[in-house]
Amino acid sequence: MPFRADVFRFVYWLCRDRALAEDVVQETLLRAWRSLDSLGDEKSARPWLLTIARRELARVFERKRLPVVDIDVANEAEPESLAINDQHEVDEMRRAILKLDVIHREPLVLQVLLGYSTEEIARHLDISVAAVLTRLFRARQVLRQQLLGAEGSRP
Amino acid sequence: MNCEELRTTVGAEPNTTRPDVLEHIAGCAACARYRQDLQAMDRLIYRALAVDAPAEKNASLPTQKQTMVRVWRVAASVLITVLVGAIALWLLTPRESVAAEAIAHVQHEEFSLVRTSETVDEQQLEKVLAAARLRLKPGAARVSYAQSCPFRGQRVPHLVVQTEQGPVTALVVTHVPTQRREHIDEDGFQGDIIPAPRGVIVVLGKNVPVDAVANTLLSALEY
Numbered sequence: 215m216p217f218r219a220d221v222f223r224f225v226y227w228l229c230r231d232r233a234l235a236e237d238v239v240q241e242t243l244l245r246a247w248r249s250l251d252s253l254g255d256e257k258s259a260r261p262w263l264l265t266i267a268r269r270e271l272a273r274v275f276e277r278k279r280l281p282v283v284d285i286d287v288a289n290e291a292e293p294e295s296l297a298i299n300d301q302h303e304v305d306e307m308r309r310a311i312l313k314l315d316v317i318h319r320e321p322l323v324l325q326v327l328l329g330y331s332t333e334e335i336a337r338h339l340d341i342s343v344a345a346v347l348t349r350l351f352r353a354r355q356v357l358r359q360q361l362l363g364a365e366g367s368r369p
Numbered sequence: 370m371n372c373e374e375l376r377t378t379v380g381a382e383p384n385t386t387r388p389d390v391l392e393h394i395a396g397c398a399a400c401a402r403y404r405q406d407l408q409a410m411d412r413l414i415y416r417a418l419a420v421d422a423p424a425e426k427n428a429s430l431p432t433q434k435q436t437m438v439r440v441w442r443v444a445a446s447v448l449i450t451v452l453v454g455a456i457a458l459w460l461l462t463p464r465e466s467v468a469a470e471a472i473a474h475v476q477h478e479e480f481s482l483v484r485t486s487e488t489v490d491e492q493q494l495e496k497v498l499a500a501a502r503l504r505l506k507p508g509a510a511r512v513s514y515a516q517s518c519p520f521r522g523q524r525v526p527h528l529v530v531q532t533e534q535g536p537v538t539a540l541v542v543t544h545v546p547t548q549r550r551e552h553i554d555e556d557g558f559q560g561d562i563i564p565a566p567r568g569v570i571v572v573l574g575k576n577v578p579v580d581a582v583a584n585t586l587l588s589a590l591e592y
Contacts, residue, residue: 222422223418301416303413307413307414308417311417326418347381350381354380357410357414
């Protein structure tokens with residue numbers, strides 16, 4: 215299934231819960247399959263899937279009050295599944311991203327991981343381009359501060 | 370564009386190629402380095418974000434392959450049901466013995482049981498035997514009648530062999546289980562069911578010894 219990994223990563227970085235992300239991806243694909251007619255252009259399949267995934271995740275959050283995810287647990291509970299390599303820098307960056315507010319994390323994921331332009335992010339989040347730029351700037355600023363802090367605290 | 374404006378812009382889009390950004394960093398080493406740092410951080414962010422996605426489960430979208438698998442499963446169940454039904458029907462249906470069926474068939478074609486000096490065309494004989502994957506050694510028997518006849522759901526060679534004592538009918542039945550030799554004496558017919566390499570040979574006559582014909586066929590028929 216094309217874009218499956220993209221959808222999973224997008225959902226994972228929104229909810230920070232691997233099991234929940236997998237469930238949401240399954241539901242997303244199912245919903246997408248049922249409403250395949252609404253996909254006009256094949257090229258827009260990925261944003262279309264991400265939009266469905268985003269709605270589905272929101273639906274899950276609405277349906278039940280999910281337990282708060284402990285960031286440290288989220289990062290360390292599944293070291294194997296999260297580990298693309300064992301570099302300390304990547305690990306620290308992951309921790310820092312997990313700590314970001316979702317309003318900063320989501321545009322960052324869309325931009326860096328999924329290659330969305332600022333205009334596309336604005337459409338996806340239904341906010342202005344200026345707001346997207348502000349959130350992206352803020353996200354990087356926080357990450358930079360956290361990493362510099364981590365570096366400073368490293369023995 | 371001053372340094373602060375540039376840092377705000379590349380802070381949101383480190384890879385932007387806006388002309389005013391490129392123009393500024395061309396003349397400002399500090400901002401160029403700042404942009405490079407952010408681009409390096411973006412590479413790290415990308416590596417951090419690219420977590421392993423789980424392997425695709427079978428329970429995802431109904432792909433064409435899965436649909437085909439389902440179709441084949443349904444087809445297989447239907448086939449098995451039909452087969453089981455057919456076998457049950459076959460087992461439950463009372464069946465005549467091979468002997469009784471053979472006699473009934475010979476009675477149906479009794480016109481073939483005549484004394485004659487004429488024999489069938491060799492090609493005709495070969496054709497009838499070949500249909501059952503059989504061959505008869507040339508000149509082994511004087512065959513006056515050769516037809517491929519329906520018998521127990523298949524076509525079998527029905528031969529009439531002329532002997533000094535009279536005509537003998539032979540049904541070469543290859544699709545039934547082989548069995549021990551069995552003597553037949555019913556409805557005015559005498560004969561034997563003889564075990565053969567494949568199935569049996571039924572030899573029948575009316576007051577005519579059949580042993581010689583049975584032995585000839587057993588030795589001259591090639592299975």
